[in-house]
Amino acid sequence: xxxxxxxxxxxxxxxxxxxxxxxxxxxxxxxxxxxxxxxxxxxxxxxxxxxxxxxxxxxxxxxxxxxxxxxxxxxxxxxxxxxxxxxxxxxxxxxxxxxxxxxxxxxxxxxxxxxxxxxxxxxxxxxxxxxxxxxxxxxxxxxxxxxxxxxxxxxxxxxxxxxxxxxxxxxxxxxxxxxxxxxxxxxxxxxxxxxxxxxxxxxxxxxxxxxxxxxxxxxxxxxxxxxxxxxxxxxxxxxxxxxxxxxxxxxxxxxxxxxxxxxxxxxxxxxxxxxxxxxxxxxxxxxxxxxxxxxxxxxxxxxxxxxxxxxxxxxxxxxxxxxxxxxxxxxxxxxxxxxxxxxxxxxxxxxxxxxxxxxxxxxxxxxxxxxxxxxxxxxxxxxxxxxxxxxxxxxxxxxxxxxxxxxxxxxxxxxxxxxxxxxxxxxxxxxxxxxxxxxxxxxxxxxxxxxxxxxxxxxxxxxxxxxxxxxxxxxxxxxxxxxxxxxxxxxxxxxxxxxxxxxxxxxxxxxxxxxxxxxxxxxxxxxxxxxxxxxxxxxxxxxxxxxxxxxxxxxxxxxxxxxxxxxxxxxxxxxxxxxxxxxxxxxxxxxxxxxxxxxxxxxxxxxxxxxxxxxxxxxxxxxxxxxxxxxxxxxxxxxxxxxxxxxxxxxxxxxxxxxxxxxxxxxxxxxxxxxxxxxxx
Numbered sequence: 001x002x003x004x005x006x007x008x009x010x011x012x013x014x015x016x017x018x019x020x021x022x023x024x025x026x027x028x029x030x031x032x033x034x035x036x037x038x039x040x041x042x043x044x045x046x047x048x049x050x051x052x053x054x055x056x057x058x059x060x061x062x063x064x065x066x067x068x069x070x071x072x073x074x075x076x077x078x079x080x081x082x083x084x085x086x087x088x089x090x091x092x093x094x095x096x097x098x099x100x101x102x103x104x105x106x107x108x109x110x111x112x113x114x115x116x117x118x119x120x121x122x123x124x125x126x127x128x129x130x131x132x133x134x135x136x137x138x139x140x141x142x143x144x145x146x147x148x149x150x151x152x153x154x155x156x157x158x159x160x161x162x163x164x165x166x167x168x169x170x171x172x173x174x175x176x177x178x179x180x181x182x183x184x185x186x187x188x189x190x191x192x193x194x195x196x197x198x199x200x201x202x203x204x205x206x207x208x209x210x211x212x213x214x215x216x217x218x219x220x221x222x223x224x225x226x227x228x229x230x231x232x233x234x235x236x237x238x239x240x241x242x243x244x245x246x247x248x249x250x251x252x253x254x255x256x257x258x259x260x261x262x263x264x265x266x267x268x269x270x271x272x273x274x275x276x277x278x279x280x281x282x283x284x285x286x287x288x289x290x291x292x293x294x295x296x297x298x299x300x301x302x303x304x305x306x307x308x309x310x311x312x313x314x315x316x317x318x319x320x321x322x323x324x325x326x327x328x329x330x331x332x333x334x335x336x337x338x339x340x341x342x343x344x345x346x347x348x349x350x351x352x353x354x355x356x357x358x359x360x361x362x363x364x365x366x367x368x369x370x371x372x373x374x375x376x377x378x379x380x381x382x383x384x385x386x387x388x389x390x391x392x393x394x395x396x397x398x399x400x401x402x403x404x405x406x407x408x409x410x411x412x413x414x415x416x417x418x419x420x421x422x423x424x425x426x427x428x429x430x431x432x433x434x435x436x437x438x439x440x441x442x443x444x445x446x447x448x449x450x451x452x453x454x455x456x457x458x459x460x461x462x463x464x465x466x467x468x469x470x471x472x473x474x475x476x477x478x479x480x481x482x483x484x485x486x487x488x489x490x491x492x493x494x495x496x497x498x499x500x501x502x503x504x505x506x507x508x509x510x511x512x513x514x515x516x517x518x519x520x521x522x523x524x525x526x527x528x529x530x531x532x533x534x535x536x537x538x539x540x541x542x543x544x545x546x547x548x549x550x551x552x553x554x555x556x557x558x559x560x561x562x563x564x565x566x567x568x569x570x571x572x573x574x575x576x577x578x579x580x581x582x583x584x585x586x587x588x589x590x591x592x593x594x595x596x597x598x599x600x601x602x603x604x605x606x607x608x609x610x611x612x613x614x615x616x617x618x619x620x621x622x623x624x625x626x627x628x629x630x631x632x633x634x635x636x637x638x639x640x641x642x643x644x645x646x647x648x649x650x651x652x653x654x655x656x657x658x659x660x661x662x663x664x665x666x667x668x669x670x671x672x673x674x675x676x677x678x679x680x681x
Contacts, residue, residue, distance in 0.1 A: 019092050025105050027058040040065040040176030055108035060101050065177050069472035075175045082141040083171045099482035109170045111162035124222035127254040137169040143275050151203030153179030155211040157218050179203030185231040187211040190238050195386045198405030199394030206269045213264030225251045239313045298342035316381035320388035327370045355380050383431045387424050390415040396425040400469025417462045459529035463515035477512035488521040489556040499563030507571045538574035550601035560599025569596045575608040580621040
């Protein structure tokens, strides 16, 4: 199991203090190990705090390449001497405590690299050494990884070491980056080599076998025989001549190596050697790899943008790179004539025509229609190639990763969104000459995301698709991108850390956070996301946000979050305005300040969303309004009476007369009484 995140104190004066990962390892930021840097991040010295004495190093993921989070736990169970072992992983405080990064602890490989760089020239490795050391070691690794459904994706000679003191070749880790990420085109089959960054898909052991075959070529020759050929030219040569001939050129392999290398470098994955064929060969059974079947050539080339295409694969590649010219070729009938006359393939010509008509039948000539038409026609001409649309080339199972890669690189994602919106993955599956049942659920899932793309509000759109297709990707919001939040509880912790950032935004919410919560917290009701749409009552917006975050804190027992609570408190003025009584309002403010310091979001919500208190306040306000209205009515009545001077005069006169009469009557009565008294006397 991975260690629990423990943040080392790297904030001491002078910085670069050791950082702990759990209670097992300590990472030394002051000791970078640049020779062990990977595609996914930089390497640093590490030491075990207990138990293990073997040398180790840490790879700190840079955050610009998504680590293979779904395979980390599985990789920790691999204990093969032919691959560097993953010892531990987890999150650590980094950059002197200013960020939080994923750390991977590996066993340090000993010995020297088989090739320092892919441009290095070395003494060719002895055939006997390759047969006794390299092939058995890597065969065992490939067998182990294949049994766990893990594609390595980075097999090449500068990623291999001789283990000191033993006849074992050690392959470096593959956990810090997705399969094939950063792998040079020469080590990839044609289909993967044509894909854009991140778009090559999940990979398979057959891709690793191909890379291993190319690696054996370089070890046997002591150099890269194709280092002077650019990637595009090499891909064209692989399609024209086959990979074995395109890479070796005029070079020759030792006789005993030729058989396995040919088998591993076959361009057709159905004929390419897998682990079982390699095991048979290692056990002494000699196999005869089939000769790679080259693509059918036409009797004459078809010219496009000044270049000639002799076969469908090459033409499809040219069309994808020259869309406007390709559209003219399709609409003008030149492509149809070439397919029927140059290739004598009427069925293919009919399929191409159907693919084009299905898109452009409406007569529209918009750029989107042209791009879709060319993309679909290219899939028919070369069904095994990636989906090529606008500036992207992706395999169906690489759409999600390509989207993540584009987001991380701050590139435009419109083309990838349109690939999903126009159902191109489903068309790719249907265009395959042989059924690929493993791709059907993926294509259906991508098709199901169209409705999410069509909704533009927070929690939907391309950001939602990003997290739906990359279930282990951390939240890429600029608010928390420095703190590696891969789960809903992680997001709360990241927001707590972000609350201390000087230039934090007004509120802890943006489109990425809304989409991330929608996918990582499945109990979230989409109706709550509607409260984040612009124009919604600010009170409903803030209470919805606190409600969502508070539910996560309670459900996952997240530690108190005083910083986040105080951050939310700064945007809660609209909620206070619901209380009409000033004393009630001041009391709620004080209550919010109190519970915010305790860091409990649920209590924060209760303080401002106490329906009973709101009801009592509203009732008091209603009573006050009635009293106010009554007082106003009385004042108005008095004003009306004051305004009527005649009535006032008469009324006052009558009152005065009455008083005077009463006084006179009282005086007369008194006088009469006294006279009677005196007369008796």
